[in-house]
Amino acid sequence: MKALSRLLKLRPAHIAFWAIATGAACLALPAQALRIKEVAAVQGVRSNQLTGYGLVVGLDGTGDQTTQMPYTKQALANYLQQMGITLPATGNSSQLQLKNVAAVIVTAELPAFAQPGQMIDINVSSMGNAKSLKGGTLVATPLRGADGEIYALAQGNMVVGGAGASQGGSKVQINHLSAGRIPQGAQVERAVPTPLNEGSTIQLGLNATDFQTADKVVRAINQKLGQGTATALDGRTVEVNAPTQPGARVRFIAQLEELPIEASTPAAKVVINARTGSIVLNQAVTLGACAIAHGNLSITISSTPVISQPNALSRGETVVAEKTSIQIRQEPGNIIRVPASPQLTDVVRALNALGATPQDLLAILQAIKAAGALNAELEVI
Numbered sequence: 001m002k003a004l005s006r007l008l009k010l011r012p013a014h015i016a017f018w019a020i021a022t023g024a025a026c027l028a029l030p031a032q033a034l035r036i037k038e039v040a041a042v043q044g045v046r047s048n049q050l051t052g053y054g055l056v057v058g059l060d061g062t063g064d065q066t067t068q069m070p071y072t073k074q075a076l077a078n079y080l081q082q083m084g085i086t087l088p089a090t091g092n093s094s095q096l097q098l099k100n101v102a103a104v105i106v107t108a109e110l111p112a113f114a115q116p117g118q119m120i121d122i123n124v125s126s127m128g129n130a131k132s133l134k135g136g137t138l139v140a141t142p143l144r145g146a147d148g149e150i151y152a153l154a155q156g157n158m159v160v161g162g163a164g165a166s167q168g169g170s171k172v173q174i175n176h177l178s179a180g181r182i183p184q185g186a187q188v189e190r191a192v193p194t195p196l197n198e199g200s201t202i203q204l205g206l207n208a209t210d211f212q213t214a215d216k217v218v219r220a221i222n223q224k225l226g227q228g229t230a231t232a233l234d235g236r237t238v239e240v241n242a243p244t245q246p247g248a249r250v251r252f253i254a255q256l257e258e259l260p261i262e263a264s265t266p267a268a269k270v271v272i273n274a275r276t277g278s279i280v281l282n283q284a285v286t287l288g289a290c291a292i293a294h295g296n297l298s299i300t301i302s303s304t305p306v307i308s309q310p311n312a313l314s315r316g317e318t319v320v321a322e323k324t325s326i327q328i329r330q331e332p333g334n335i336i337r338v339p340a341s342p343q344l345t346d347v348v349r350a351l352n353a354l355g356a357t358p359q360d361l362l363a364i365l366q367a368i369k370a371a372g373a374l375n376a377e378l379e380v381i
Contacts (some may be wrong), residue, residue, distance in 0.1 A: 121182070283344045
């Protein structure tokens with residue numbers, strides 16, 4: 001009953017957090033089979049990041065709002081020159097009106113095995129002080145890779161998921177208006193070569209370094225495809241003998257990725273977000289028996305105005321002063337015995353019995369870890 005009464009005194013957000021953690025523990029299932037494709041990926045099969053600088057035109061007066069935007073003016077002048085329009089000597093500095101134009105950065109992700117002619121999605125973000133990109137059109141923008149080569153060409157009408165309005169000094173805005181997206185807005189111009197079909201082996205890279213998982217992957221492959229087919233090079237890399245013909249290799253990788261392996265028990269970990277007070281525990285966390293005393297120190301400062309009124313014939317002035325009162329109160333901290341908790345539900349129940357807020361639990365968990373009673377890795381993000 002005492003633990004229940006302390007739990008009822010917690011803040012709603014605190015109760016909701018621990019309710020979610022308790023529910024997750026109740027729904028936790030025993031280790032189940034995973035596919036190799038869920039814990040590893042073929043090395044060399046990866047996407048590439050592309051970026052470019054461009055202009056969005058056709059804005060309704062919401063583009064770059066000042067004439068002191070040298071890169072926007074220069075980009076617009078260069079574009080017009082490419083179109084055969086030569087501006088007068090003063091055109092680039094004073095005659096260009098930029099309110100319908102915005103300088104933007106365009107980013108995209110080039111998928112593995114993308115071929116020329118394939119369309120990919122792009123993201124467009126304002127780099128100046130444009131109010132909104134809504135309704136704008138991105139002019140042809142080359143997208144370059146890390147090697148400086150052009151791999152795609154972007155162009156199209158912006159999709160901005162927001163709205164805004166201003167009238168008489170009042171402004172209303174929903175969502176973010178200075179960034180948008182163009183689905184299928186770039187066309188691939190050059191393919192990126194991959195080493196998939198090179199050599200007589202392929203290498204699988206695990207998503208996380210774990211010797212146990214690497215050993216399980218090797219045993220699953222060798223049991224299905226024959227001993228000696230796979231070898232673990234380290235805790236993250238598994239080398240597999242594969243056919244040399246491209247078609248046979250693709251079929252081999254497809255079968256390889258579907259092989260089941262038993263999921264490994266995750267390492268016990270407690271993740272603490274010191275900025276928000278969030279605490280997340282996985283199902284492997286256990287708690288040793290310990291005793292905890294926790295009390296709160298409260299300081300109250302009050303200020304009361306005091307008026308000093310002089311006598312009528314003293315020719316003095318009325319003075320307003322302040323009387324300050326400081327009170328310090330130390331709430332008693334009872335010693336609470338926390339029993340050993342072998343399961344996550346027991347850990348949550350024991351921590352709830354402390355009646356502490358999430359911010360207090362940050363310090364309590366670190367102290368329990370220092371005392372050796374928390375059987376988990378503590379990570380602060």
